[in-house]
Amino acid sequence: MKIRNHRLIRDDGSALAYLASPHAGRSISPRFLVLHYTAGSSAGGTVAWFCSPASRVSAHLVIARDGSVTQLVPFNREAWHAGQSRWGSLSGLNHHSIGIELDNAGCLIRSGGKWVSPLSRRSYPESEVTVACHRNDPPGTPPCGWHAYTPEQIEATLECGMALVDQYGLADVLGHDDIAPGRKRDPGPDFPLESVRARLLGRRDDHPERYRTTARLYVRSGPGPECAALPGTPLPPATVVEVLAKRGLWWEVDVVGEVNGVMDLVGWCHSKYLEAIGG
Structure with missing residues (x-):
């Protein structure tokens, strides 16, 4: 553009x-x-x-x-x-x-077993919700749902x-x-x-979330198992990735360095197979 x-x-x-x-x-x-x-x-x-x-x-x-x-x-x-x-x-x-x-929809509340917008009263599926605390919340504030x-x-x-x-x-x-x-x-x-x-x-992200794969892991074109696996995957165990975005349990990651002959590999994977290693 x-x-x-x-x-x-x-x-x-x-x-x-x-x-x-x-x-x-x-x-x-x-x-x-x-x-x-x-x-x-x-x-x-x-x-x-x-x-x-x-x-x-x-x-x-x-x-x-x-x-x-x-x-x-x-x-x-x-x-x-x-x-x-x-x-x-x-x-x-x-x-x-x-x-x-x-x-x-922003911040969502739990009502009747569903995630609901307090403004529109529209409900959202679990797959479209991230449960987290806001960075400006006081310590001890319980997490709420956020529309992905x-x-x-x-x-x-x-x-x-x-x-x-x-x-x-x-x-x-x-x-x-x-x-x-x-x-x-x-x-x-x-x-x-x-x-x-x-x-x-054009700055370095000062606070990248870095994780290590705990098993062979496919990186996909979108957030879900139905999305195509990308060339260069599965990633071997202990591959380091940086998190770009989160959508429920599916996270968009940037693979650090060259893996399986592929550079600049960016895609989505399931967070179950990632462990935090710090910045």
Whole structure:
């Protein structure tokens, strides 16, 4: 993807979906990328709400669960996504950032034996839920369920983010929970923020989760046994991998070094056969 006239376009020059939100403020020179979850039940519903005169909220981009992208505000105009916020000496991050909303229900509660959104009351299967504590939670806080992001969303975030960093020279990639930690929890623990930040900004991930395989292990094209095994697998026991994303018990990993004659092997495997070895 690339950017022309502050709008996102495909590499072949064709336009992505664009629906103008009425909630766009003054001109900005963006310095940061801020990531959110919608806490809604569909990307279409979020886009419609952001375009409603009654909402008084917006974002520059909405990324659906299939990875499709809708833009609502030009990147050189303020979108109303951050609210009361601060990063370093800056306050009011709407005036300093580009906001991306990912279609995701966010924090889920257990009700009637199911994981349920407290807002929409929609239930989600175990395969779409990660049970974890939020990094900003006080010690002793019990874990809750978090709606899992899809691989397509992570890939779309990276593609959009790379275009934005290249065009505007963004200095950092932040979560809403970074800039409003007492008020917001998005994008939540299922989103691989450290890895996305590292890949977009060309930095080393300061806190990679490293694991060692405990048995011969197939790495697959997606999170499930029905997905194809990738060339170079199965990995031999004691192979070192770094975790990029988690979707329930299936984790996306980056294999460290060359294995079975294959370099840069990235895919999904079952976490049952991994043991932590520290950073």
